Amino acid sequence: MNEAAAGGTLAAAARNITKRYGKTVALNDVGIEIRDGESHALVGRNGAGKSTLVSILTGLQAPDSGEVAFFGRPAPALSDREGWRRNVACVYQRSTIMPALSVAENLFINRQGKTVISWPKMRRQSAELLEPFGVDVDVTKPASELTVEQRQLVEIARALSVGAKFIILDEPTAQLDGPAIERLFERLRALQDTGITFMFISHHLEEIYEVCQTVTVFRDARHILTAPVNELGRAELVDAMTGEPGGLSVPSAADRPNVGQKATVALTLRDLSGDSFTGVSLEARKGEVIGLAGSASSGKHQVAETIYGLRKPTSGVIEVDGRKVKPGSVVDALRHGIGCVPRDRHHQGLVLGLSIAENAALTVMGKLGPAGLVPPRQLASVGGSAIASYDIVASGAEQPVSDLSGGNQQKVVMARALAGDPKVLVLINPTAGVDVKSKESLLGVVDRVARTGAAVIVVSDELDDLKVCDRVVVMFHGEVAHEFGRDWTESALVAAIEGVAE
Template identity: 85%
Template sequence: MMSSVTQAAAGDQLAAAARNITKRYGRTVALNEVGIEIRDGESHALVGRNGAGKSTLVSVLTGLQAADSGEVTFYGKPSPALSDREGWRRNVACVYQRSTIMPALSVAENLFINRQGKTLISWSKLRKQSAELLEPFGVDVDVTKPAAELTVEQRQLVEIARALSVGAKFIILDEPTAQLDGPAIERLFERMRALQDSGITFMFISHHLEEIYEVCQTVTVFRDAKHILTAPVADLGRTELVDAMTGEPGGLSVPGAADRPSIGDKSTVALNLRDLSGDSFDSINIEVRKGEVIGLAGSASSGKHQLAETVYGLRKASSGVIEVDGRKLKPGSVLDALKNGIGCVPRDRHHQGLVLGLSIAENAAMTVMDKLGPAGTVPPKQLAQVGSKAIESYDIVTSGPDQPVSDLSGGNQQKVVMARALASDPKVLVLINPTAGVDVKSKESLLGVVDRVARTGAAVIVVSDEPDDMRVCDRVLVMFHGEVAHEFGRDWTEQDLVAAIEGVTEK
């Protein structure tokens, strides 16, 4: 293990390097004399807790903002001037967790956006070039269709293809697997390896540490705006990596269901799904009792997300019944779900869970606005109290309840979403990808909240692709092709769970 940035071995070319980078926002030091050196043709992981400085470094490496001090080089040459956007695009591209694809434009238009030239566009030529560009990636789509129809996996590949077509050979992947299922992740890794063989270099940012060991050769750790270490992945154990990220020994500690009392059949049913059918699922029958945590696992096509969103009213069931405490809910009504005691952390916090321009207090209070003051008014004092309670209860790192949630790290944003969902003391809590894109300590905190809520008697549904998220569950239901194909108690193994998800076990 090395405590400073590794120097490239003799003869090794650096695809990208950032040295002695410092960046401040007012009194906040976002990067403090940090550095990273990425060898040509490697996949280099950058990891750290939310707020460690990873996103700020990405913005410096992509020329979106200038560092206060330090230098960035590509293949040994100084980075272009900040105003030379074309020069930056030829050197580096970033595929962000939040896609930069414009959904209203066609796939072809997205691939060649800002590159059509000043003459009349030859649409037939554009479509032909687009199809040729996507062919090596196996993206079998009609390039004339709106990009809104692409899957998450297809959008990412379109962005990578777009970057490579400009000439960039250094690609930053920012949480690329956060919304992908297992097979899609493996396909992404296969393409990464193939591109590395052809000379493409990656900086890979992920909170899923097992992925670092699968696809990366080198790892750099940031913590509290400082560089902590850079080392070969093969020389760094998982516990050592987590310790470096957190500054604390002991690794990841995830609450387990075994620590809670067993939920017997005599416990009251809080949520009852009877013969429920809808988008991507059919004839689902599930009872969730008070104090019970149920996990929903399965591939992206299993129907697990659609089922959870139907329970919360984001989708309308085609048939069947949803009952909370014996009361039948109005199909497809979020308002009715809220009124009857269902809280939800949706799968996309940026588009469904938060209003980024509003404050922590305003976001946390959204589900209880009608209870804070008479005739729909919201007294500032009560609003501030809700925000302060959320900050204290969920350990949100912030300057105060008035801070816009857009300024927070991903893990702290997710805590605000959780605070909003629990502000109304729901009887049933639906969590969809609750730890996606958060660091190890935020994951511990969020899963600790699940355990705490269950102990108060609420029923909880956890939908996730992460085995760690399932460990807090009393039962795990595996969905396959829209049906519940397998059920595990608390004693499941990861091998059994993966086999059931992939459909290689019998019901």
């Protein structure tokens, strides 16, 4: 911890905060104090109240009771947006960068001036803002061309340029690979040394021990503890988050019977090539779980999306039970018995305005009623079954999925993917942005589905997710580079992913 953090000045404080939405208590008399110059982790299960606190700390809504202060001064009025931006900024898991605008326009959005815009000046200042972050991009190009890592750094640079000294990072590593995460952490440490304060929200507990000095735990809308990170063991931290002893319990492939070579092949990829990958051949047998690992540029996500029809291959064959699947067709993939939990649940997995029941039934609407007209009773049954089978915490099947926590939203996506009893289940980053207990629940479903005889493909950057796999195939620069059995070790797998394996 730097001297500023040790000195005791508070960059941000929320005290005695209570917030209700109807009968639901989102925050119950909670508080957090974040010292100037430190990185302070806020952790808790989905639904613990973290997002609600962020909305209050950023002035998007007022608490029912309690107070917020920055650097010893009361927070501005909600109507004073400039005042809030000078004090605090949030880099959300879902980027606020506008892809159609240029990088420079995003950096100066709402600050272009009230008269004539000096474009040369804006571009020059934009380049100067990005230089310390090592973001080597043409600021006149559309922001849609930025990588995930570059978008995050642009958002941080934008916040600092307004004058904010307190930045909230919401799941900043959820879509980054290992090297990008390390580069981000190096920049955060450098900024912290200059007096910038961070509140760091993450479900990756190892990251908290790497970059944070203090951790606060929320559970069930209440404050549970605040402690120095170096004085809190991992098991103790998980216990505080879950309210249960024992830590993370992830199903292991070793707990299932071995799938022999004589088992029927469910999925075949033969010389499959497409966007970012070449010549991938793979067989997945019934009851087998295969992991796809690799860096963000390895092509693993693109392979998975091609299997499900979200992308069209340039060549090669996909077969389910020996029958060819029409390339680039989600409809035909579903018809052949392929289910999928896509990479982005917000844009590809859910219709946020619809209910749990409607989302869970999306892949089987044609089977529930003529011409897609589903009797309300049958729809409610599908929703109720999803809630019961996947341990979804909700008020009922008619509740909009937009009201659910991230972990429960992901369970609805899983329910939708499994509604048609698929022969092949493709899971892309299935536990991204979910809490410890939701991760256990989702990986438990993977184990359960494999035991019923389905083939499962798990694409993930999380090593815990891969423990449920019978085999792990590592991709590097678009090609299959290594394959591991159940007995893989973390060091060997990481070395293969980074391209340094012997």
